[in-house]
Amino acid sequence: MLSKRIIPCLDVKNGRTTKGIKFKDNVEIGDPVEMARFYYEEGADELVFYDITASHEKRDIMIDVVKRVAETIFIPFSVGGGIRTLDDMHAVLLAGAEKVSVNSAAVKNPEIISQGAKAFGSQCVVLGMDVKHVGKKQGIDSGYEIVINGGRKFMGLDALSWARKAEDLGAGEICLNSIDADGTKDGYEMNLTRLISDNIDIPVIASGGAGTPKHLADVLKQGRASAALIASMVHYGTYTIAEIKKYLDGNGVKIRKTF
């Protein structure tokens, strides 16, 4: 039986992780390569790197990070943030990422999904979706709307129809981030996750709101997500991946136990 995946997400700016990462022994690490190795050894099933470097000229720094990560860890990892063109995708994949994630660029130009899937295979193309609950209204049948620019710009696009369209265009997976839940540590947006997951065939990674292992169990069971993204709950040493997995294992969630 397929295991549910636990995926730490690292925000990287100019080649360094942005949050003051503290582990339980209070050692602070800001090098994404060191952190990747740490989570790999701890039993992370996959990793996500999100490049928040503002300037396009500095993207080479991220490519170098990707190369060094790929030489160190041997589990899948994806890279997102600022991916706009097929060339951007190609550079990241060639550097050693398993998957590349597109978000705003795909909203503006959906063809990048089909072009990416055709050139590199659907399994490489992850659609990142930032979603806000706005209530049902004209054009937003599900009550959930796509936003970009960190949740500041509403796109008039229904989240469920966008997920279905992305699947048709050849996306291999959807990383579903609730802007409402993000940063709250109150749990994932369960209704949204279940709505999207029940209505598409490709896997859904739930993102935003994780604070406790129970939140992961909930979204992986009732929310029907295939994977759960986590950030601050492991970055600040509140929980280890082993502790989270032990809880999930004891609560009926199939996880990978050896690594």
Next chain:
Amino acid sequence: MIVIVDYGAGNLTSVLRAVSFLGFKAVISDRPEEILEADRIIFPGVGAAGSAMDGMKIRGIDTIMKKAFHNGTPMLGICVGCQIIMEKSEENDTSCLGFIPGEVKAFSKKMKSDENMDTDENIFLKVPHMGWNSLETVQDHPLFKGIKKEDEFYFVHSYYPVPVKKEHVLGTTEYGINFTSVIGKDNLFASQFHLEKSGKPGLLILKNFCVWEPC
């Protein structure tokens, strides 16, 4: 020298990195003569069996692969590499290398999930089969040396091989159905999962391959 065969079916650098990490020398090549002279051959690949076979034929590698197989060169197929060794694939009705009797079939999109859900509704399994899953080894093989029962491997695929003969099935995996995830015959070993992305157990099988002396 280990040759990683480039037949246009995806990114081969991750396999090269994994082999180099293990301390073995390898090159990526699409040159028939270099492949024929290789001490060991790895043929990874993602995507469709049809385009993978086309990529082989255009480069004249299909006949070289057959020669190498009959010469006894240790060969390792990964993912699509585990499918094109069959006779044919349902994916675009593709004729394949035919090292193993049998064909490649697609997962049904109507496979029911046996997950522990809190409702009695039918939940269907996602296709592709993507993520970590177990391996049940049904035969001993030198490449399984050190692999534990609980070890899991990373899969991404919508099609799976169906060998006709049981003797070619080395391992199986559950996903809605019980399917063949590792195939072996003489000097050939092939895994449907990605050895280069399966953490330490994947690296172990890869390492075992790099020193394997088939009888």
